[in-house]
Amino acid sequence: MQHFICTGGCDGESSTPGVCQAEDCKKEGEALTPCNCEDGLHGEVVEKKDEDED
Template sequence: MTHYICKGGCGGTLPDIGICEGDGCANQYEMMEECECTDGSHGMEEVVETRDSNGVILQEGDSVQLIKDLDVKGSSINLKRGKVVKKIRLIGDTENVEFKEGKTTMVLKTCYVKKV
């Protein structure tokens, strides 16, 4: 079924052609675009699911615990098993997340962490 979607970031959809009425949307008051998708994805990029070592989906801002001692490449930093890392950031990668240690941004392999 043809439907109409807004690509301005508000996620708006309409069954019939119309304008976006999303407050603050980049495309507010602009015509919605025609879409023929049947799965509700509207042809947008698939959402990347980042999972921890147990297969639990990780979300932006989650806290995770290391299940392994990790040496950080190119630094003297050693992350100990059991350390809890707060406020991870998703980077659109299924196997890596970022976090900040002091002022340094580091990448963590999700196979070495579990959500807490």
């Protein structure tokens, strides 16, 4: 079943389209990314974590 996740680091997940609402997330206010994984790992969508901690 399709779901929508945030890749900004807050681990946000929703069953409906929307935007991230985590105040301290890098992608707050940005659209969630659709994902169709069935194992809960969001492997198609989650990118390798960059060491980009500006």
